[in-house]
Amino acid sequence: MKKTVLLYGFILALVLIGLKTIEYKWLVRDLGQHLYVFLVAVLFMLLGIWFSYHLLTKKHAPQADTNEAAIKALGLSNRELEILNKLAEGLTNQQIAEVSFVSINTVKTHLKNAFMKLEVNNRTEAVNKLRQLNIIR
Amino acid sequence: MKKTVLLYGFILALVLIGLKTIEYKWLVRDLGQHLYVFLVAVLFMLLGIWFSYHLLTKKHAPQADTNEAAIKALGLSNRELEILNKLAEGLTNQQIAEVSFVSINTVKTHLKNAFMKLEVNNRTEAVNKLRQLNIIR
DNA sequence: GAAGGCCTCACCCAAACGGGTGAAATTGAC
DNA sequence: GTCAATTTCACCCGTTTGGGTGAGGCCTTC
Structure with a gap:
């Protein structure tokens, strides 16, 4: 479980780095701030969906433990x-x-x-x- | 289950805050815009989590339809x-x-x-x- | 109106189940 | 070494269940 959290944190860091790259190299100057914010919103919503999907599907299969x-x-x-x-x-x-x-x-x-x-x-x-x-x- | 999701959301938020703090210390620049983008990111990620949580929990509990x-x-x-x-x-x-x-x-x-x-x-x-x-x- | 499905009920019978008492052997803990 | 729990088995009893046959009433479809 700890590993899972670390994994998500790592992925999040990667996303942030990607955003930074986009921000400084292409988008901000060419396409403006609004599009950048929009992309951030979409990206993080997808991340949230993916994140909770993995969490929930794992939580839904704990039938091995026999209380x-x-x-x-x-x-x-x-x-x-x-x-x-x-x-x-x-x-x-x-x-x-x-x-x-x-x-x-x-x-x-x-x-x-x-x-x-x-x-x-x-x-x-x-x-x-x-x-x-x-x-x- | 909801509590768990909220917990991980909170952890993610903490991770984000940590990352942002690091970012501000090294990459301090346009503080207003960064905060804005950060808030958007958090908001939409939480939205994504909430969204898929409701979707998935409904998919995982289809006991009403009686095949x-x-x-x-x-x-x-x-x-x-x-x-x-x-x-x-x-x-x-x-x-x-x-x-x-x-x-x-x-x-x-x-x-x-x-x-x-x-x-x-x-x-x-x-x-x-x-x-x-x-x-x- | 005949045919077929559905719902209802009855009777019968053998097997399975649930519950009670008692008791021996084994094991683990103190 | 003793005590408690566990595991094993037996016998008895009444109830429940599963399965078989038959049958009457109702409704829909052909």
């Missing part, structure tokens, strides 16, 4: 999270048991505990809550 | 969509029946047909598919 804070606040264990992730994919308890190499009873126990911690009553609510808390997807 | 094309391609009826939306909120069949003023059997029929059209086998899969198709949320 650790919320997980700890809820007290969800690792195994419970694994099971919940498979649940969110739409697997049945039996399928979860198979891919996790445990019995279906174990899956049910984990889900019972997880539902209690999440304060939900069924899997759809659970998925909604996890999504809302940015724990999945 | 009509996908709905038609799947052949989902209005009633089926209503029921599916309530399902996605985590309601049970019984609860959906109550808020929709129909019997639970009707809810089940709609869901059976909807599941067939969506090619899914349970509600979690259905919610995933609807989300993936941008039909809900």
Whole structure:
């Protein structure tokens, strides 16, 4: 992030240098001050658009982090999270048991505990809550 | 998010001020015009940021349109969509029946047909598919 | 008016789910 | 070494869900 800010600052400096060059070598004398100001305005507006575009598009893709804070606040264990992730994919308890190499009873126990911690009553609510808390997807 | 954009805008402004200060110390000349151009630049850059922020945040949140094309391609009826939306909120069949003023059997029929059209086998899969198709949320 | 889609409802059945209790083995922390 | 948490599994119970068949009423299109 620090690198990003530095990059923008650097680009800004380049733009300023370019403007200075234009100002002193061509435009001011030949075309007048108004056009110069206009160019500055356009240039910086484009810069602003480009700038916030890059910022926003980067901010909109932080799905990798799996909100650790919320997980700890809820007290969800690792195994419970694994099971919940498979649940969110739409697997049945039996399928979860198979891919996790445990019995279906174990899956049910984990889900019972997880539902209690999440304060939900069924899997759809659970998925909604996890999504809302940015724990999945 | 807005706060973040403002923060970076502020940082950029600071960078600009710093650059300008440096410029004034070394290249002091027509002070009035420089200040004017500087203000124009800042103003239009902020304008650009504001502009694209509003554009992008609207583009990134198109949850209102409920992908009509996908709905038609799947052949989902209005009633089926209503029921599916309530399902996605985590309601049970019984609860959906109550808020929709129909019997639970009707809810089940709609869901059976909807599941067939969506090619899914349970509600979690259905919610995933609807989300993936941008039909809900 | 026949055909097809939509909405409604009923009945049945098997599977899945949710919730409760209990308990053993393992692990990590104190 | 003890305590707490985690992970594993079992059994039971009632409810929910998914899926199948059938059917009546309504509306639009042909």
